[in-house]
Amino acid sequence: MKIFDLSLKMNGFPLKEAQDVLLTIQGLDELAYQKYLEQQREQIVTYHLKYNPYYKTIFKQDHYRAWDAVPIMTKTDLQQPLVNRLSTGFIEKNVYVNNTSGSSGDPFVFAKDKFCHALTWSVIQDRFGWHELDFNTSIQARFYGIPLDTKGYYKERFKDVLSKRHRFSVFDLSDTAFAKHLEKFKTTAFDYINGYTSAIVQFAKFLRQKNIILTNYCPTLKACVVTSEMLFAEDQRLMEYQFGVPIINEYGASELDVIAFQNKKKEWIVNSETLYVEIVDPQGQVLPYGEEGRIVITSLYNKAHPFVRYDIGDIGVLSKESTLKTPQLQKLIGRSNDLAILPSGKKAAGLTFYYITKSIIEDDGHVKEFIIEQLDLQTFKIIYVSRETLSNQHINLITKEMEHYLEKGLRLLFERQDQLKRSTSGKLKQFSSLLQHT
Incomplete structure (x- = not known):
């Protein structure tokens, strides 16, 4: 039984419909994709101009004219109650609601309509599938934080059960804690490691100190997916050696989706199915591939809440090898406020x-x-x-x-x-x- 898929469906997220839409987008050739993107960008702007009073205050025009005239949004624009930012017909009870971590200094609550959230999970499952990892069957060693309040704690633990994952706390990185983690790897057929880069690097350093290759103890391990923090080349080499598996770099944002994910060729492929990613200069002008600038992202399907030309606060470069349908992230430099x-x-x-x-x-x-x-x-x-x-x-x-x-x-x-x-x-x-x- 596909428990993970079933849990999404039971919570009202139309996963099958979203998966079908994703496959349709992926089947478009480059020319057809260009037309699809132009239409989808215009549709999402037009929708929010019609149904979202909050977005009208940002757009400050009567209707959509051209993409480069669409204003860039920032996180500070979103520092107001969620109810003020929702589109007509959406309330907190009929959308997916979450909050950003605040690691950028500007935390806020956001929402996605249920179809958009189903699309998010469809993309995530698709990317992990590139590496033969399945949320319904693959067992995950998860290096993440966990809410300390009772309700949040047990909610995450329940989600861990549904997602076939064992959570290792990132708040204790002592040798004693890592020794216990290693014992769990010896007795559990983990398929992959997933979590915050810095904590997983520390586990790799512990293994180096003990002269241990992890796959000698856990031969089922296939991959390690790191996210949310910078991945440095020397740390990647360390982890690949000590774990004995490929290291996959994920770049995402909870309010949006997976933004970029490495394939087996180590190409950092940008999500062009549900997002539109641009690199802009300080004046907001779009830069050509290969040039460094602010990362601006549009969520093409979120009708509940506008994320249109949204400055995520990061600095990066799109590779010169990019195409409109298959952009590649060449470099992620860090946050613009750092x-x-x-x-x-x-x-x-x-x-x-x-x-x-x-x-x-x-x-x-x-x-x-x-x-x-x-x-x-x-x-x-x-x-x-x-x-x-x-x-x-x-x-x-x-x-x-x-x-x-x-x-x-x-x-x-x-x-x-x-x-x-x-x-x-x-x-x-x-x-x-x-x-x-x-």
């Missing part, structure tokens, strides 16, 4: 600091993980978890590299802790700034 402002006025991606520091302090295996905070224009604090305090040699080398790649005069503070503070969802924010950016 900028470091230096004393000279220069701006740098916050992850630049993380890259530099990571290459120096993780090579000897003593530092388990770390984050960087900008306290003021000149001062950056590196908070790390380690068996030993960083040596003066490490500190001097990091300072030297920071000056080499960025500029002189930066002040670095180092603070050793027993564990890092994660968001309530369990995600780890590698860089954050306490400065108020404009």
Whole structure:
């Protein structure tokens, strides 16, 4: 019995109808797809102009004229009660309601109509199917957070049962916890690992420390899907070696859908069936393939709530190999609000600091993980978890590299802790700034 599919149907999500629509879209050739996309974009804008009073206040025109005239929405536009943002005919009882994690600093509640949510799951199942993973039959080792309130906790545990997954807490990354995880892998025929990148990397480091290849203990393991946080090349190589399976990079957003998913050729294929993804410059002008800019996304099917030319807050690049029907994400740089402002006025991606520091302090295996905070224009604090305090040699080398790649005069503070503070969802924010950016 397909329990996962059945649970969606019992909750009123028309999965079979959504799967049929997805197959129809995927069957279009490039020319037919261009026509479909133009029609679908116009239809979703026209729908919200007719039935969504909130969207009318953003659009500020009487009707749809051309796509490039459609305004770009931001997360701050959505900081108001959900009831004010729903389209006519939709209420909280007849839609799927959830909230974003707030890892970007702008959490909010959102909604999807039931067909749109069914399409979301159809796309997810399709992408996992690229790697012979089935939500109805494949057993998942899940490295995620979990709500701590009683109702939320048991709701997630029930969903875990329906989805054939065992949840490993990301709030305890101690060797003791990982040793217990390993025992579970020895006795459970897991098909794949899925969860937050940073926590799974720490499990791989534990295995390296113990000189263990996971598939020697769990030979049924086929793949590892990481999501929600940056995946660095050296971490991917570490996980592939210690787990003995391919590492698949997923990029998504709860309010939208799967945005991009790696196929077996390691191509990061963008979801062009239910989303339309654009890269724009600071002025909102669309950039050609190969150029870096803000990621703007349109949900082509969500009638309950408008996400039309929605600036998700990330910076990325679409590959020059992209086509309209098969876009490829070449690079995901990080969040647009993760900028470091230096004393000279220069701006740098916050992850630049993380890259530099990571290459120096993780090579000897003593530092388990770390984050960087900008306290003021000149001062950056590196908070790390380690068996030993960083040596003066490490500190001097990091300072030297920071000056080499960025500029002189930066002040670095180092603070050793027993564990890092994660968001309530369990995600780890590698860089954050306490400065108020404009």
